[in-house]
Amino acid sequence: MLKRTGAYTIEFENQPVIAGWGSVAGKKEAEGPLKKYFDKIIYDSYDGCDTFEQAESMFQGEALEKALERSKTHANEVDCVFAGDLLNQCIGSSFGLMKFGIPYLGQYGACSTMAQSLIMAAAAVESGGAEISACVTSSHFASAERQYRFPLEYGGVRTPTAQWTVTGAGSCILKSLKKGICVARATVGRIVDLGVSDANNMGAAMAPAAAQTLECYLEDTKTSPEDYDMIITGDLGEVGSKSLYDLLERDGINIRKQHNDCGLMIFERSNQDVHSGGSGCGCAASVLCSKIMDDFQNGIVQNILFMATGALMSPTSSGQGANIPSIAHLVNIKIK
Missing domain, CATH: 3.40.47.40 (Stage V sporulation protein AD)
Structure with a gap:
């Protein structure tokens, strides 16, 4: 069960296990030092779709599919999925996960969304509300630039303090197990x-x-x-x-x-x-x-x-x- 420790911290007494995980990364990310660790690399920024936003939705589905595969879990066994992204109304998540038919709870914490979704998924398993839960999070450089700054076509100059929005996604499957990464x-x-x-x-x-x-x-x-x-x-x-x-x-x-x-x-x-x-x-x-x-x-x-x-x-x-x-x-x- 969940237990409060101090003023702000929660302890998971049963410690839900991350039974599977999956990662997707874009071309620029694959040019960095972590290339060999990504499960799937998407060299086409559109991922075969018509828009960057649709591509981001694909990333979410692909990350979840890999996490399901690694955890030896079928989508119909997952009780709920917690997912979010940076797009307006979290359409990257809702459009990307629709095909799985898993009960869905959208999350938004900006770039903190992976930690937020992981906490929610763990809490669902710990509480007994779910036997198996999932979390998924994504972003896409081109869709984020268009929404928050300038479309790429503008050729806007980036300041030295600016950061590059990662094109990628990650997903975890959580279960109640006796041993593992919890x-x-x-x-x-x-x-x-x-x-x-x-x-x-x-x-x-x-x-x-x-x-x-x-x-x-x-x-x-x-x-x-x-x-x-x-x-x-x-x-x-x-x-x-x-x-x-x-x-x-x-x-x-x-x-x-x-x-x-x-x-x-x-x-x-x-x-x-x-x-x-x-x-x-x-x-x-x-x-x-x-x-x-x-x-x-x-x-x-x-x-x-x-x-x-x-x-x-x-x-x-x-x-x-x-x-x-x-x-x-x-x-x-x-x-x-």
Whole structure:
């Protein structure tokens, strides 16, 4: 059953197991250092469809299919799927998962959606409301640029603090099993707004939320960064990661040895023009469901903190001059 620990953290006493996972990545992502870890690489940005948005829906379905295959599960055995993306009304998820016929609950946490969906899927299994649950998250560079910034045809100049939205998706299948890679704890973040309004500086907007959530988790669980093999953020990039270090060290917490960021892991910034690093729902999702899960299988890590961060903006709010509030959700994933 679910148990509250401290002010903000949930413990999963039965610790649902991630029984299967699947990842999909695009052409640019395959040119980075994680190519060999992705289950499927889509070299056509349209994935055989008419639009980028339709392609993103395909990514979700393909990631879920691989997760089902790896967990030896049929779609009709899954009790519910929690899924989200960056598109208006989460059409990447609803259109992409419709064919599976699985009871569906749409999620939106901006780029924190993978952590949010994983928490919800684990809670469904832990509570007994589902025997098997799934989570899926995706993003697409071209569809995100069109929605949040400028269509690619404009040829807009990107600032040094800008990040490259990852074209990719990730999916997990959760079951109640005695052994495996499990979800042990989770901290649901609170919305933070420190006045950042630059849509091309997502790292600065999201770092305060990441710092707050991590500090809450460490306080609630009475643990320290040294207790974990890795502390992985979703898509802070270079700017956001440096800001996170500064914010935490101001409070006496140093995570430099344990920390890595999915937005820095997925691209080779020395020869890929991604400026501050990767971002997007698909960034944390595809890295978690490829490299990180592979590290678990190979015994490289046994106990990590996975913390995806999201900028809670929209084209409407940005157009009206509003600040960019942020959120960060944390999941403790370990071997049991």
